[in-house]
Amino acid sequence: xxxxxxxxxxxxxxxxxDLWRSTGCRVAxxxxxxxxxxxxxxxxxxxRLSADQVVCSIFVNPVQFAEDEDFSCYPRTPDDDMAVLxxxxxxxxxxxxxxxxxxxxxxxxxxxxxxxxxxxxLCGAMRPGHFNGxxxxxxxxxxxxxxxxxxLGDKDYQQKILLERMIRDLHxxxxxxxxxxxxxxxxxxxxxxxxxxxxxxxxxxxTLYASLLxxxxxxxxxxxxxxxxxxxxxxxxxxIGLEPEYVTVRRVCDLAPAGLFKPDDKRIVLGAxxxxxxxxxxxxxx
Amino acid sequence: xxxxxxxxxxxxxxxxxDLWRSTGCRVAxxxxxxxxxxxxxxxxxxxRLSADQVVCSIFVNPVQFAEDEDFSCYPRTPDDDMAVLxxxxxxxxxxxxxxxxxxxxxxxxxxxxxxxxxxxxLCGAMRPGHFNGxxxxxxxxxxxxxxxxxxLGDKDYQQKILLERMIRDLHxxxxxxxxxxxxxxxxxxxxxxxxxxxxxxxxxxxTLYASLLxxxxxxxxxxxxxxxxxxxxxxxxxxIGLEPEYVTVRRVCDLAPAGLFKPDDKRIVLGAxxxxxxxxxxxxxx
Numbered sequence: 001x002x003x004x005x006x007x008x009x010x011x012x013x014x015x016x017x018d019l020w021r022s023t024g025c026r027v028a029x030x031x032x033x034x035x036x037x038x039x040x041x042x043x044x045x046x047x048r049l050s051a052d053q054v055v056c057s058i059f060v061n062p063v064q065f066a067e068d069e070d071f072s073c074y075p076r077t078p079d080d081d082m083a084v085l086x087x088x089x090x091x092x093x094x095x096x097x098x099x100x101x102x103x104x105x106x107x108x109x110x111x112x113x114x115x116x117x118x119x120x121x122l123c124g125a126m127r128p129g130h131f132n133g134x135x136x137x138x139x140x141x142x143x144x145x146x147x148x149x150x151x152l153g154d155k156d157y158q159q160k161i162l163l164e165r166m167i168r169d170l171h172x173x174x175x176x177x178x179x180x181x182x183x184x185x186x187x188x189x190x191x192x193x194x195x196x197x198x199x200x201x202x203x204x205x206x207t208l209y210a211s212l213l214x215x216x217x218x219x220x221x222x223x224x225x226x227x228x229x230x231x232x233x234x235x236x237x238x239x240i241g242l243e244p245e246y247v248t249v250r251r252v253c254d255l256a257p258a259g260l261f262k263p264d265d266k267r268i269v270l271g272a273x274x275x276x277x278x279x280x281x282x283x284x285x286x
Numbered sequence: 287x288x289x290x291x292x293x294x295x296x297x298x299x300x301x302x303x304d305l306w307r308s309t310g311c312r313v314a315x316x317x318x319x320x321x322x323x324x325x326x327x328x329x330x331x332x333x334r335l336s337a338d339q340v341v342c343s344i345f346v347n348p349v350q351f352a353e354d355e356d357f358s359c360y361p362r363t364p365d366d367d368m369a370v371l372x373x374x375x376x377x378x379x380x381x382x383x384x385x386x387x388x389x390x391x392x393x394x395x396x397x398x399x400x401x402x403x404x405x406x407x408l409c410g411a412m413r414p415g416h417f418n419g420x421x422x423x424x425x426x427x428x429x430x431x432x433x434x435x436x437x438l439g440d441k442d443y444q445q446k447i448l449l450e451r452m453i454r455d456l457h458x459x460x461x462x463x464x465x466x467x468x469x470x471x472x473x474x475x476x477x478x479x480x481x482x483x484x485x486x487x488x489x490x491x492x493t494l495y496a497s498l499l500x501x502x503x504x505x506x507x508x509x510x511x512x513x514x515x516x517x518x519x520x521x522x523x524x525x526i527g528l529e530p531e532y533v534t535v536r537r538v539c540d541l542a543p544a545g546l547f548k549p550d551d552k553r554i555v556l557g558a559x560x561x562x563x564x565x566x567x568x569x570x571x572x
Binding site for chain 2: 010103104105109110111112113114115116117135139140143144165166168169170171172173
């Protein structure tokens with residue numbers, strides 16, 4: 001039976017990392033908030049292809065939740081997570097820091113990261129301070145682990161772009177590997193927050209993806225009236241009972257809006273909607 | 287004749303650093319804004335004692351100057367600086383990045399660092415955003431160079447405490463070495479900005495240090511009426527023609543104010559004043 005190596009303290013983490021470093025190993029980090037599902041396992045598989053040693057971290061970061069958000073009820077399933085990782089045998093280390101380890105001076109007076117304007121757009125407009133909070137924890141994890149590779153899922157695409165920007169702007173020598181969205185059989189993007197959906201909500205949730213897909217198809221056929229296409233998608237999503245927050249066509253590399261597109265720019269369609277107690281997000285590359 | 291090795295680009299910097307790393311060398315960084323004086327040379331001497339290889343950086347960081355401050359007229363003397371370093375033969379590498387190298391996405395939309403409340407106190411109250419700007423450049427330098435040791439002067443004591451806080455809070459594996467203030471023969475702390483002083487201003491400038499020294503002496507004798515002692519010092523400084531900004535007794539380790547002192551806390555007296563076109567700061571440990 002595979003035995004899962006875990007580290008909770010900084011010293012036990014460093015001990016393991018030092019050993020790997022001394023033998024010239026490449027290390028990949030897969031940061032998660034736990035409640036591991038197949039989407040996370042895909043990230044870990046890709047990490048395995050990119051490095052010699054794979055570390056998965058589980059840390060529910062209080063700093064990225066607003067006061068009215070779901071920090072206290074976010075699904076925490078440490079025993080299940082460990083069982084999955086033991087069964088799969090695909091990570092070399094599970095890092096389980098507590099809040100005091102990550103934020104040694106407390107969360108209220110922590111040194112924080114301020115990301116550029118994109119952090120206040122799209123999901124950032126709905127969740128003020130969210131991406132700065134994500135940056136604050138990810139920078140700490142990167143400094144603690146100094147991985148060669150950071151593996152991030154494409155579902156949180158805006159997060160990936162912003163973290164890539166942070167890493168480049170702060171000159172961290174880290175490669176980012178993005179991983180395609182993993183979906184349920186009906187198309188819904190896998191997410192821990194899908195657990196918040198009732199059976200009825202779950203049945204209409206794939207409409208978000210379907211609408212983004214239809215919009216992307218229209219773009220592929222040459223349509224370019226972005227605001228009209230976005231409106232059609234929003235109406236479709238609202239008609240079935242979701243509360244759309246945004247549907248938008250952006251540039252893939254930096255999420256710049258359509259007004260800044262150049263002829264050869266690759267595009268991506270992103271959307272977000274509320275559904276019951278959940279907020280679901282998704283995206284489709286054109 | 288000693289020939290000074292310089293790096294301007296990130297690639298030439300990394301090439302040299304990689305070579306050192308591969309042989310297990312410890313690297314110290316002495317970050318400066320140039321216009322090198324004897325105070326800087328002391329920092330370099332101490333760096334030499336703490337590491338195998340010493341890098342001095344010269345970079346006038348636009349982000350730490352407010353719009354009404356002296357960024358454009360800050361003394362820049364690159365030829366003199368290089369001549370001094372060649373003559374002294376004490377640094378292994380002079381790092382001279384330009385603004386585009388340090389801030390690849392520009393200064394206006396750069397990822398920035400927000401320091402805790404102390405950054406808005408003392409010098410930070412007089413220079414809003416200054417310490418966040420310092421943190422933003424120092425974090426980039428630390429990421430670019432990954433030094434084992436960061437050497438900082440005690441003259442900018444609040445800066446040293448805040449950078450230490452940033453380094454610990456962000457989990458950077460870097461040792462900070464502080465270096466005592468180097469003074470002119472009449473006691474004035476050495477500073478590039480002393481060049482802004484007229485002959486007459488220069489003659490009264492040491493009053494700041496003398497007043498802090500007197501306050502520290504009173505504390506050593508057991509006096510504890512901090513606010514009264516601070517007021518006496520401020521009056522003395524103002525009487526001779528300086529414009530005092532603050533004189534304050536704080537805890538050495540974190541600059542906490544007197545109200546938070548515990549019996550065995552070590553104390554430090556800090557002061558700042560305007561004098562002509564210069565702003566002079568100083569401190570004395572009790």
